[in-house]
Amino acid sequence: MIRVALSNDYEIALLGLAAMLAQHPDRVQIVDLTTETDMSHDPDLVLFDTFGRLPEEDAKLRQVIESNDAKVVVYSWDDYPEEAARRQGAAGYLSKSLSSADLVAGIVAIHEGRQPTAPTDDGDAELTWPGQVHGLSAREAEMLTFIVRGLRNEEIARRAYLSINTVKTYIRTAYRKIGVTNRAQAVAWGFRNGFGSTDETGV
Known part of the structure; x- marks a missing residue:
């Protein structure tokens, strides 16, 4: 069981992401949903949702990475490129086009030090955002x-x-x-x- 913390500036985005992961309680456990940089429940992995963020010099992403011992994985659309996430120290990158099953498979792969495989289908409708x-x-x-x-x-x-x-x-x-x-x-x-x-x- 992988202990996962979810980080984003907007609570509504966190709730949508949590709903996706909650479909797989046998593989991941959500231990934090926070808009802060420091995770309080010692997660194995932090999933950093980039909604409302810009990839160039993302100070909050760097703070999350520096403030936690867990691996930090960026969860984003393609306009926040993987190379930008890794340049700032992210341990991995997962696309918002992934289904919930592929998202969890990607989390497991990164946690185990492997590269995620390509997605098998389109993303889920559970994602939410302001507006x-x-x-x-x-x-x-x-x-x-x-x-x-x-x-x-x-x-x-x-x-x-x-x-x-x-x-x-x-x-x-x-x-x-x-x-x-x-x-x-x-x-x-x-x-x-x-x-x-x-x-x-x-x-």
Whole structure:
């Protein structure tokens, strides 16, 4: 049984991830769901969900790695590249495209010092994120978190390894879905709807 801690800035994202892992109680035990950097229950492995994070110089990821003896594994979409995670000291990387079974298999493999195998099917629907109930996709919601944190489009594009046009497209569709027309309105909407991060290290 592998003792797993889940780390992210947003509690709603942690709950979705916990629901996925809870389907496999014979292989993993969730011992922490936290927005903090220090795990309090001595896990074997920390799964660091990158929702709302940017891969360039992620101070919180480094703090989680430095504050815990457990292996820290980054759990992310492709726009937070594996090489960026490993450059900052992560012991492994697992994609959010994985099903719950493949995610757990990946956790077991990394814990045992092996490379995870390729996924066998698409990801589960249990993943949750801020703004999901308002129709925002995970990528649109992440763009909104960066706006709430005060980043300009150019900085988001540079630090997230996305083209400026891709960033603008995500933002336009997010604005349309939440019924705002400018950045100030988007920031105000974000704070009213759970996009205020617990992280004090920035992005």
